[in-house]
Amino acid sequence: MSDVLLQGQADHAMRNWSHPDPGHIKIGSRAHLEMFCDMLLETHNPYKPAVIDWPALSPDALERVTSLPIWDMAVQKEGSASISVETFAKTIDDPLLRRALEMDGNEELRHKAVLSKLVEAYGITLSPEPDYPPPTDPEWGWMAIGYGECIDSFFAFGLFEVARRSGYFPPELVETFEPVIQEEGRHILFFVNWAAWYRRNMPWWRRPWFALKTAAVWVHLVRERIGIAKGVDKDAVAGDAKQDTNFTVSGTGAVGDALGLAQMIDLCLEENARRMAGYDTRLLRPRIVPFLARVVRKFVR
Numbered sequence: 001m002s003d004v005l006l007q008g009q010a011d012h013a014m015r016n017w018s019h020p021d022p023g024h025i026k027i028g029s030r031a032h033l034e035m036f037c038d039m040l041l042e043t044h045n046p047y048k049p050a051v052i053d054w055p056a057l058s059p060d061a062l063e064r065v066t067s068l069p070i071w072d073m074a075v076q077k078e079g080s081a082s083i084s085v086e087t088f089a090k091t092i093d094d095p096l097l098r099r100a101l102e103m104d105g106n107e108e109l110r111h112k113a114v115l116s117k118l119v120e121a122y123g124i125t126l127s128p129e130p131d132y133p134p135p136t137d138p139e140w141g142w143m144a145i146g147y148g149e150c151i152d153s154f155f156a157f158g159l160f161e162v163a164r165r166s167g168y169f170p171p172e173l174v175e176t177f178e179p180v181i182q183e184e185g186r187h188i189l190f191f192v193n194w195a196a197w198y199r200r201n202m203p204w205w206r207r208p209w210f211a212l213k214t215a216a217v218w219v220h221l222v223r224e225r226i227g228i229a230k231g232v233d234k235d236a237v238a239g240d241a242k243q244d245t246n247f248t249v250s251g252t253g254a255v256g257d258a259l260g261l262a263q264m265i266d267l268c269l270e271e272n273a274r275r276m277a278g279y280d281t282r283l284l285r286p287r288i289v290p291f292l293a294r295v296v297r298k299f300v301r
């Protein structure tokens with residue numbers, strides 16, 4: 001079979017998945033755990049970063065790609081995500097859940113490899129990479145990555161589509177990068193199902209503490225993103241083109257200018273729904289960020 005055909009099959013398989021057993025699945029049950037783990041494991045796309053053929057870019061397009069202030073952040077984010085997921089995986093006894101988490105962590109590492117190859121292919125200079133220490137609380141580290149991806153992926157879905165439609169990036173480059181974005185979609189789907197399963201299997205006395213911890217993770221993530229947004233503003237005023245640390249924030253400025261906030265939110269919602277549409281409807285969907293986006297949308301025109 002030709003490589004193109006194989007790639008097409010792998011691409012379809014990563015976006016469409018249903019569990020073969022029909023019938024109701026109780027959230028929190030063993031069947032639920034098996035379903036969201038199988039979803040992640042069976043939709044893995046086995047592409048290899050080393051063999052990606054980075055398209056040649058016109059001088060304009062190359063300038064747009066290299067001047068985007070996101071590359072340091074993107075590489076570092078994938079580096080810390082992979083270590084956080086890997087650290088949490090090591091604490092898990094259940095072999096199936098552990099295998100799924102290990103795959104998730106490996107995919108983060110592969111994202112980092114893809115980005116490193118892209119940076120190398122287009123001659124982008126990165127700042128030296130920091131160390132990625134494992135989180136002291138593995139559960140916190142995993143939840144911060146999971147909920148953080150729920151926020152960032154929602155906006156990345158919309159931004160990616162803007163970049164595609166506007167031709168800001170050449171189509172070949174968008175296509176090359178597409179599987180990474182869909183992978184983040186699989187990750188957040190896996191994460192929200194894990195979170196629901198985990199809560200339901202927790203002894204009752206741990207639940208209030210866990211609810212507080214979840215709230216603390218959200219506060220941490222929102223503050224982190226506000227801090228980054230402020231940093232971006234300051235740099236913009238100072239005319240400092242240094243690499244920023246958040247794709248959502250700096251990416252919006254770079255490719256989202258042409259679209260108003262209302263259209264941007266609509267596009268994020270549409271893209272979020274489209275990217276989730278191919279997976280078994282018995283799995284829970286990420287809901288918090290789309291809900292908040294709909295609330296904000298009511299107030300903007």
Ligand SMILES: [Fe+2]
Nearest residue numbers: 078081108111
């Ligand atoms: Fe990633």
Ligand SMILES: [Fe+2]
Nearest residue numbers: 108149184187
């Ligand atoms: Fe991810």
